Amino acid sequence: MAAALEVRGVNKRFGGLQALDDVNLTVEEGRIHAIIGPNGAGKSTLLNCFVGRLKPDSGTVMFHGQSLLGILPYQVNQAGVSRVFQTPEIFGDLTVLENVMIPALAHRDGIFEMNAMKPLRRETDIRKEAVDVLEDIGLQDKLDMTASSMSRGDKRRLEMAMGLVQKPKLLLLDEPTAGMSRADTNNTIEVLKHISDTRSITMIIIEHDMHVVFTLADRISVLAQGHVIVEDEPENIKGNIKVQEAYLGGAH
């Protein structure tokens, strides 16, 4: 199977801290790849290197043969990579529906479209796409709610809808279920599973919730102190001594 994302020898320092230490990662197309590891291991930093938020000191990041380094965040997105952030990043002043229509428009129209005279109401297709995704994710009752007034769990789900509506080739999820109730977490698992099965989107998911990880992941990388210490199938990760050490070490 072809690799969707190829990460080779990525290093990143913040002053005296080696946040990423020679990270290698291959994510195969259509798979769900989980990255786990203790707090501060560098998981979010790694994603930042994929989407143009950070530039690694060295290494390469290839997405379907195209380098993701040195291009701007919106170019990364237009190449088919959408990201859900660890702390919800939404358009707080806008409604839930608008929050999802914006990425849908970006997906259809590109980085800039001078459509100042076109009524938004007439964008029925975009609206339908957005509503459909919001239904999948269970936010259909909150279409006209102001996004900032939602609960933290709902904000995460909204952000996931914002990513999904773009039908990305690669979806990056940074702790998508943190702050969610058990029921919402299960619903999220369902949604992601369904999407992965039907649309064959490649996903990278960072999670602390092992239930989520082991239900969804096809493959798991364990990151500790900026280094990938193990990469394997889920069943082999469960009993792995190194992983347990990494987590215990991280708890100190």
Added chain:
Amino acid sequence: MELSAILLQVLNGLDKGSAYALIALGLTLIFGTLGVVNFAHGALFMIGAFCSVTLQRLLSISTVTLDETKTDFLGNPAKITTPYVETWFGPEVGSAIIDWSVPLAILFAIPIMLFIGFAMERGLIKHFYKRPHADQILVTFGLAIVLQEVIKYFFGANQIPAPAPDAFIGSFDFGELIGMGAGTLMYPYWRIVYFLFALIIIAAVFCFLQFTTFGMVVRAGMADRETVGLLGINIDKRFTIMFGIAAAVAGLAGVMYTPINPPNYTIGMDFLVISFVVVVVGGMGSLGGAVLAGFILGILESFASMRQVIELIPGINQVVIYLAAIVILLARPRGLLGRKGVMES
């Protein structure tokens, strides 16, 4: 261009630069500590200037006596006005007090400015910490207009002179001092005083922030307000005091500026706009940046007003501050010494 001419422009730039630096320092203190954009800061400078004017008037309140031995040109007995201070302290000390009214106004202005600062912060600004910057701008701008109109109501619209003590009238001959020949580099005494005064105030503020516990807490609060609040330190009270100090700094800058430029009610607004440019060029929230930018822009401005420069680039004297601001901001995104993420959205 002669060396003496260049030196003269540097010197000329220093007094305006001092005023810019002092106002910008206060603006930055308020912005850095309270996160408030204070458009009324120029008005505080103006009120300071009018403290000078007021004290001078108070000191000159006089008794009128008729002197029968002399007559004026109509043949009436001449009126002799004797200021009360002369009656109280004797003619010599009394007239010296009047002569020194501008420096004395410092003592007069400090409590007034502190009081105005406290009242402003407690009565108005406090309620705007969490409001958008646009609201802060509008409300403090409204306040500035109100203060300005009140001053205009009592003092009229014309410039009112408040001269320096006689001892400081005249110029110091730098030319002779540095051996370039007498009279080549004359610089008014009062401007030297103003510059030194500004340096002292700036140094005092920095020492206060650097070496006192109070200052340490305030600096910590400037960097990260929430954490300091979590430590159980009453940061609000300290910030109120900081506002008073910033108001006093602006006021004193105004007090001492009156001999250089007789104040009228618009002087605050005139300085406010440039001071904002100064603060931003220095970098939002950076005290050192504000002072540095104040002097740089003041000196640039006086250079650009040289005849030779204007002949070379017509109109440059009018625009140099703004041109410099544009160049600096394009070259250095956050001004000279600014930190990332402050007031960028």
Added chain:
Amino acid sequence: MFGLSRGDAVLWLFVLLLVLAAPILLNPFPESSALAQFNAGYPDLMQRFLIFGIFAVGFNILFGLTGYLSFGHAAFLGAGSYAGVWMLKLLTINVLPAIIISTLVAGLFSLLIGYISLRRSGIYFSILTLAFAQMSFALAASVLTPITGGETGLQTALNDPRIFDAANTTGNIPAPSLFGMTMGDSHQVAVGDWLWTFNVGYYLCAFVMMIAFYIAIRIFRSPFGMMLKAIKSNNERLSYTGINPRPYTLAAFVISGMYAGLAGGLMVAMDPLAGAERMQWTASGEVVLMTILGGVGTLIGPVFGAGLIKYFENIFSKINESLLQTWFSFLPDGVSDFVVTVIYPFVGKGWHLTLGLVFMLVVIFLPGGLVGGINGLYKRIFNKSNQAN
């Protein structure tokens, strides 16, 4: 209707009605009454209401939607004014080309300044725009005198070329007109003790203003407008969503610059004179205040803000002491003197004091400006009654 939703169409028609009937509505007091002083229904002032309304509506497209606070928009109004006077001098005394060219010139000017200033955001952006505008002002008043008329200003003259008009070098300087209709012409109607003035220039302003307002509504309700709101809400997120925010903000900047130029063009169409002070920071500050006062990001707010400030400036400033005395002459002597003394500092030359107080009161008690505040009050009352039910 014309691509507007029902609610927006109602709003637009409501404004249209107000604007059409303004000569009547703004003159509610009989001519001979003491309150006639408060009438605002004279052409000169009503034109200014609309012209500054256009300026503020355009400014709101930038500031209200994207949150970028420009302190230099008066430069575009000034540039538009100069361009307009030049067109009246060079081409024709017909105001149509002048208004169009004003808008375009301001558009180009704002493209240049916006392109550079938008490299920074927040207060750094504000200061860049302020610096550009102050430079424009200073240069217009000094070095550029051959183009701008310097401190005296630029105006039409009898011997202007006016290449499209028939030769005319005798008599009076021609007055600006639109296909033969002179801007200054008015038709007066007296009904009882009321006097209504219907002015050609005013109705041209009204026509332009209604188009400008219509376009603003369309922009607010378009995908483009939504992107601008997203920029204000979370600029960085937008770029991770696949949108390049820069061209959107630049487009908004240029559109608002063109509105300013349009306002400048209309200004010289009403009175063919342009001066450098139109570009000064106080003028830029004024449009900021109009927008905030009326309600940032609301459609109609800036129009009200503009009207309110211009009303204060013109009406309050004209009230003098003797006028106050006649109003309160019905009171006993001592009392009337006292009342006059108390009120006097707030009117006439002191009208700024009232303006400052109004600013403060509005921001303190009506966050979100007049329109935002009224909406908030309305919602609060509405919700309370809901809870009661």
